[in-house]
Amino acid sequence: MNIDAAYLVPLPVVIPLVTAGLTLALWRVPKLQRLFAVAALALMVVVGATLLVAADSGALVMHLGGWDAPLGISLVVDRLSALMLTVSAFVLLCVLLYSLGQDIADGAAEAPVTIYYPTYLILAAGVSNAFIAGDLFNLYVGFEILLAASYVLLTLGGTGERIRAGAIYVVVALVSSVIFLTGLAVTYAATGTINLAHLAQRLPEIDPGVSLAIQVLLLLAFGIKAAIFPLSAWLPDSYPTAPAPVTAVFAGLLTKVGVYAIMRTQTLLFTETRLDNLLMILALATMILGILGAVAQSDIKRLLSFTLVSHIGYMVFGIALSTRTGMAGAVFYIIHHIMVQTTLFLVVGLIERRGGTTNLDRLGGLAKASPGLAILFFIPAMSLAGIPPLSGFLGKLGLLQAGVQFDEPLTWVLVAGAIVTSLLTLYAVVKAWNKAFWQAPTIELPQERLPRTMVFPTGMMLVAVLGLTFVAGPVYGYATRAADELMDPSVYITNVLGGTS
Amino acid sequence: MIDTAPSIVLVIAVGAFVISGVYLMLERSLTRILLGFILLGNGVNLMFLIAAGRAGNAPLIGNGEESGWTDPLPQAMVLTAIVITLGLVGFVGAMAYRSWQLNGHDEVQDDLEDRRIARLAAKNAPAVFDVDTDTSDATPLDDQAAGVRDETEDDSEEETESRNGHGVDDAQRGGDQR
Structure with missing residues (x-):
C-alpha cells in the first residue's frame, strides 16, 4: 500500500507540467486547452486526496531515479505536505473555473490570452514542487517555477499599471531568490549537503555561528515570499493590479508557500537555535501594522491585501511558539486562510463586475442590487474576522490557546495583539461591507446579472469555507498529527535516509 | 578527503x-x-x-x-x-x-495609491467619506480640523479645498437618501 502510494508523489508536479506543454501546443484550440487544464487540476485534487489518506499512515518518500537520499533528489510527502497539496489543488481548480467563467461571460472564450492556461498550470507545478521538495535546492527550483509563472500572470496584458506594479514585484522577488541562492551556497559549503533530512543531522554539528547565518539567510528569503512585516511592503502594492482570479490565487497560495518553507526549516533544521523571540516580535508587528494598513485603505482590493499581510502574522505566531499545539494551530490557520482569502478576492472580482469599481467611495447599494453577492462576501469576511462558529474563529482560538498555554510575558503580548488584530479586521471588513453593500449607490449600477459561470466557482469556494467549519474536528485532528510529525524531526530523517521504499 | x-x-x-x-x-x-x-x-x-x-x-x-x-x-x-x-x-x-x-523611461515608480493614503494620513483626514463623517455644515469634521491645523501651511490649501468639495457631494447624497 505504502510503496504503491509513493509512486503518486511526483504526480502533482508532473501532471500540470505535462498539461502546460500540451495546452501551449494546443493554442489554436481554446476548447481543448480549457478541457485539459480543468482535467489536469481535477486530477491533481484526486491525487492530493489520495496522498492525504496515504500520508496519514506514514510519510511517503520517492527517491527519483533510484538514487538514495543524500545523493539523489528525494520527494517527500508527509501529512503537512499532503494537506497543503490537496488544499492548493482545490483552490487552483476553483480559480481556474472562475477565470474560465470570466472568459465565457466576456465572450473571450474563443480568443483567450493564449499563454494564460499554460502559465497557470506551471504556477500549479511550482507550488506543488515546493510542497513536496525533500531538499533545499528542489525547494528553490519550486520557488523559481512559481515565481516565474507569477511574473507572467501579474503583468498579463502589459498595461501601464501592471508593468509598474510588476516591476516592483519582480525586483523584490529577484532579490529574495538571490538571497535564497546565497543561503544554499553557504549551506553546501558548510555542510556538504542540501538534503533536508541530511542537513537536519549535520547542521547541529557545525559552528553555531554559521548555522545561525544560514538560518537568517533562509528566513530572509522566505520572509520576503511570505510577506512578514519589514519585508511585506511589496505585497499590497502589486497584488491588486492583477486580474481578479490571478490576485485570488496569489493571495491564497504564494505567501503560504513561504510560510510552509519557514515552518519546514524551523522545525526540521533549526531545532536548537530557533530565533523564536525574534519571530514572535515580527509576528506581532506583521499583525498590527498590517491591519492598521487595511483600516486606512479605501480600495477593497488593497484593503484585503493588507489583511492578507496581517494574518500571515498569526501563522508566524504559531510557528514561533514551537509547541505542538502552536504548530497545529498554525497548520489549521494556513488551510483556513488559503480558502478564505481566495474566496474574498474572487468575490471582489464579482463586486468589481457588478459595481463597476473596487473603490469604496464609489461603490454602494450592492446589497439591494445583488443579495446573493452580499452573502458571498459576508460569510468569508466574517470568517476572516474570526466570528464564531466559522473556521477563522476556530483557527484563532487554537492559536490563542497555544499562546496562553506557553505562558510567558511575550506570548501574552502576542495573544493580546492577536485579539486586537482580529477586532480591527472585523472593523475593516465591516467598513468595506457598509460602503459597498449598504451605502446609497453613488452611480447608476449597470443592470447586468452576474454570470453564473463566475458565481458557481465562487460558490464552490464558499461551500468549502463553510465545510471547513463543519469538518473542523477531523481537519484539526489531522493538523495536530501533522504537527506531531513536524515536532519530531527524527521521524522525517529516518523516513528519508533510512526509508525502505 | x-x-x-x-x-x-x-x-x-x-x-x-x-x-x-x-x-x-x-x-x-x-x-x-x-x-x-x-x-x-x-x-x-x-x-x-x-x-x-x-x-x-x-x-x-x-x-x-x-x-x-x-x-x-x-x-x-x-x-x-x-x-x-x-x-x-x-x-x-x-x-x-x-x-x-x-x-518613455524604465524607472520603477512609486505606488500612487500609497502616496494618496499617506497624504490623507498626514492631514488626519478620513480614508473613506461617509454620511457619518459629515457634519451639519456639510464639511467632514476631520477635514475641518485638518483645515484649521493646516492654515499655516500654504502648500496644502489646494488639497484641502478639493477634499471639502468631495465632502459636499457626499453630504448631498446622504441627504437625498434620507
Missing part, C-alpha cells in the same frame, strides 16, 4: 560581483537593476564553486583516484541556477522594454 580551502581569486571575484551587483540594484532604472541582478547572480554562482572546494579531475569513473575528483553536485546546482537566471533576465529585459514603450 576533498580539500575545501577556497581559492582567493574566487573569493575576491565573488566580493567584486556582489558589491557592484548590490550597488546597481539600488538604482531606479530597470535596466540597471537588471545588470545588477546579473552581476549578483553570477557572484552567487561563483560562491557555489567555492563551496565545491578545490578544483580537481572530472568526476568520471576511471578518471584517476576518487579523492582527486571535483565535487560535481555544486556544478549541477550552478547550471540550474544559471538557466533560471537567464530566463529571468529575459523577462526583466522585456519588462524594461515595455515600460520604456509605455512611459
